[in-house]
Amino acid sequence: MFFKAPGKPTKLKKAVYLLASIILGLLLSVILHALIEVNYIIWAIKHNYIMSFYGGCTLPPILQATILLAGLVGGYLLGLFWWDKVYVKRVWFRHLKRR
Numbered sequence: 335m336f337f338k339a340p341g342k343p344t345k346l347k348k349a350v351y352l353l354a355s356i357i358l359g360l361l362l363s364v365i366l367h368a369l370i371e372v373n374y375i376i377w378a379i380k381h382n383y384i385m386s387f388y389g390g391c392t393l394p395p396i397l398q399a400t401i402l403l404a405g406l407v408g409g410y411l412l413g414l415f416w417w418d419k420v421y422v423k424r425v426w427f428r429h430l431k432r433r
Contacts, residue, residue: 343421351421352413359409360402367393367401 341347371393378385378392385392393401419425 343417347421348417351417352410355413355416356406356409359405359407359412361405362409363401363405366405367398370401 388395
């Protein structure tokens with residue numbers, strides 16, 4: 335049908351898979367950063383809090399770096415997890431074979 339068996343795991347496939355998941359983690363961390371910052375600005379305006387800007391961003395640089403690093407590390411770990419499920423253990427393919 336639409337789903338075929340995953341190919342043999344190669345080093346190039348794994349590198350591309352991990353790179354794609356790291357990029358996904360990075361993009362998700364940017365979205366999280368934006369949501370946190372927007373909510374912080376709304377809270378600060380509501381409470382008449384004076385904000386300081388760090389290069390166009392209201393979040394402190396350590397928090398910005400932490401969110402970015404968490405996205406990169408989380409993407410890498412997510413990629414390792416799903417690489418193992420899809421290519422090593424072949425969970426999805428085994429599930430399809432049982433039907």
